[in-house]
Amino acid sequence: MNIQQLSPYIRVAMDSYIPSSWHLKERVLFDYELLYVKEGRIQVAVENNVWVGQPGDLFLIRPRQQHSIRKLGSELVRQPHLHFDLFYKEDSQDVKVSFKKLEDMTADELKWIRNDELSQLSPSLRSHIRLRNPSAIERLIFEIIREFEMKLPYYEVNINGMLLQLLNTLMRESYWNSNPHLVxxxxxxxxxxxxxxxxxxxxxxxxxxxxxxxxxxxxxxxxxxxxxxxxxxxxxxxxxxxxxxxxxxxxxxxxxxxxxxxxxxxxxxxxxxxxxxxxxxxxxxxxxxxxx
Structure with missing residues (x-):
C-alpha cells in the first residue's frame, strides 16, 4: 500500500443508538468499517476472536472478515461508525453496505469486496483498539458524521481529509504501542x-x-x-x-x-x-x- 496515494471514499457516516435488544448477525463487508463505542457495551466477534467493547473502544472491521455484534446489558448503547474505501474506485458510489455472509453473496457482489490494504502496515492495526486518547478520535468521527449529514459544498474534501487524519492517528498510536521504548x-x-x-x-x-x-x-x-x-x-x-x-x-x-x-x-x-x-x-x- 502506497500511503501517499490514499484517496478514501466514505460510504456511510452515522451516529447509531442501539435498541434494548439487538444482535447484528454474522456478515462480511465489502469495505472497511470503523465502529466507536460512545456509550454502553457491545460484544464484537471477528473471525475467531471475541471482545467486549466499552466506551472509548474502537473496532476496525476489514473487508471479507466474518463478524457479528451484540448489545450487552440494558443501558443505552451508542456506536457511531464509518464505512469507507481506502482508495476511490469507479464503482465506489455503487457499492452498498453488506449484511450478508460470504456464501450468500452473488458473483457481482463478490467483485465488490475490496483488498485489505491495511494488512500491509507494520505494525498492523488491530481489530479491537483500546485507545489511549479516545477524545481525539471521537472528535474526528463526530466531525466526519456532521459533514457527511450536512453535505455542505465540497464536503467530500473535508471528510476525506479528516478520515486521513483519523487513520494517521491510529497508525501512529499502533506504532508507539509496538515501540514503547520510543515513547x-x-x-x-x-x-x-x-x-x-x-x-x-x-x-x-x-x-x-x-x-x-x-x-x-x-x-x-x-x-x-x-x-x-x-x-x-x-x-x-x-x-x-x-x-x-x-x-x-x-x-x-x-x-x-x-x-x-x-x-x-x-x-x-x-x-x-x-x-x-x-x-x-x-x-x-x-x-x-x-x-x-
Whole structure:
C-alpha cells in the first residue's frame, strides 16, 4: 500500500443508538468499517476472536472478515461508525453496505469486496483498539458524521481529509504501542531534532548528541532512526542542504560562502553532498532563481 496515494471514499457516516435488544448477525463487508463505542457495551466477534467493547473502544472491521455484534446489558448503547474505501474506485458510489455472509453473496457482489490494504502496515492495526486518547478520535468521527449529514459544498474534501487524519492517528498510536521504548524517549529525540535544525552552520557529532541527550550514541542512532526514519547525521545533513537551497535561491551569496555557512569545508564536498541528497548540483537552484 502506497500511503501517499490514499484517496478514501466514505460510504456511510452515522451516529447509531442501539435498541434494548439487538444482535447484528454474522456478515462480511465489502469495505472497511470503523465502529466507536460512545456509550454502553457491545460484544464484537471477528473471525475467531471475541471482545467486549466499552466506551472509548474502537473496532476496525476489514473487508471479507466474518463478524457479528451484540448489545450487552440494558443501558443505552451508542456506536457511531464509518464505512469507507481506502482508495476511490469507479464503482465506489455503487457499492452498498453488506449484511450478508460470504456464501450468500452473488458473483457481482463478490467483485465488490475490496483488498485489505491495511494488512500491509507494520505494525498492523488491530481489530479491537483500546485507545489511549479516545477524545481525539471521537472528535474526528463526530466531525466526519456532521459533514457527511450536512453535505455542505465540497464536503467530500473535508471528510476525506479528516478520515486521513483519523487513520494517521491510529497508525501512529499502533506504532508507539509496538515501540514503547520510543515513547519513553520521545522528549530526548525531539530535543535532538530541534538541536539539529538550529545548528545547520556546522557539522554535529554523535558524541555531542550523546552528551545532550544522555543516551549512548549507538542506542541514540537506533532510537532516532525508529522515531524519524533516518539517522541523526542523515537528518542533520538534510537540514543543512535545505538551508543551503534557501540561501542559493533567495540570496546572492557565492556558492563557496554558502557552503562554508552550512558547515562544508569546500565547494567540492558541498556539491557532492548536495547531489547525493537532492539529485542535482547546487548551481541548479541559482540558475532557476535567475530565470524567475
Amino acid at each position: 519513553s524517549n520521545i522528549g530526548e529525540m525531539e530535543q535532538l531534532r530541534i538541536h539539529l535544525k538550529q545548528n545547520t552552520d556546522r557539522k554535529v557529532t554523535l558524541d555531542e548528541l550523546s552528551k545532550i541527550s544522555g543516551i549512548s550514541k549507538y542506542y541514540l542512532i537506533s532510537l532516532f532512526n525508529q522515531t524519524f526514519g533516518m539517522s541523526p547525521i542523515q537528518f542533520h545533513l538534510l537540514q543543512r542542504i535545505e538551508k543551503a537551497k534557501e540561501l542559493i535561491q533567495f540570496t546572492n551569496e557565492p556558492l563557496k560562502l554558502i557552503a562554508e555557512n552550512c558547515g562544508f569545508p569546500d565547494i567540492c564536498s558541498f556539491s557532492n553532498a548536495f547531489k547525493k541528497i537532492d539529485g542535482v548540483n547546487p548551481s541548479f537552484y541559482r540558475k532557476r532563481n535567475g530565470d524567475q
